[in-house]
Ligand code: PRP
C-alpha cells in the first residue's frame with residue numbers, strides 16, 4: 001500500500017510522558033529489591049528501553065514473545081507463547097510492558113499465564129491504548145497515551161515490520 005507517515009505524537013511529547021511514567025513507577029515500587037520489567041517482543045522493546053532508564057529502581061529485564069493466530073477480526077483469537085521468559089517470576093514484582101493494547105487478547109492471555117506463576121505483584125504499563133478496539137478487558141496500571149483507532153507506527157510499533165525505529169508516534173496515511 002502506498003502511504004505516508006504523519007507525526008501524531010511528537011518525539012518530545014513521547015519522551016516527556018515516558019519520564020512521567022518512570023517517576024510514577026519508581027514511586028510505586030519504593031522498597032522493592034527487584035522489579036522485573038517484562039517486554040513482549042517485538043513491539044515493546046523500544047518503549048521498554050526508554051522506560052526502564054526513566055526509573056530509579058533495581059530493575060531486571062526479561063522478554064517473552066506471544067503470537068496471535070487466526071483472524072484478528074474474530075473474538076476466537078488464540079494467543080500462543082513462542083518464546084517464554086528466561087527466569088522464574090515467583091514472588092517477584094512484575095511490570096509487563098507493551099507498546100500498544102488493541103483488542104486486549106495478547107495481554108489478557110499473557111497476564112493469565114504469568115499470574116499462574118505466582119508473582120508477588122503483576123502490573124501492566126503500555127505506551128499506547130486504543131480503548132475503542134477493546135474486545136476483552138485487561139486491567140492496565142499505566143497508560144502513556146489513549147489514542148483513537150488510527151493506524152500508528154513508531155516507538156516500537158510496526159507496519160509490516162517497518163518503522164519501529166521512528167522516535168515519534170506516526171499515523172499511516174494511505175495514498176491513492
Ligand atoms: C501488536 C502489539 C501488541 C498487540 C496488541 O503486536 O505490539 O503486542 O499487537 O494487539 P491486541 O491487543 O489486539 O492483542 P504484534 O502481534 O503485531 O507483534 P509485534 O509486537 O512483533 O509487532
Ligand code: MN
Nearest residue numbers: 040041042043
Ligand atoms: Mn506486540
Ligand code: MG
Nearest residue numbers: 043157158159
Ligand atoms: Mg506488529
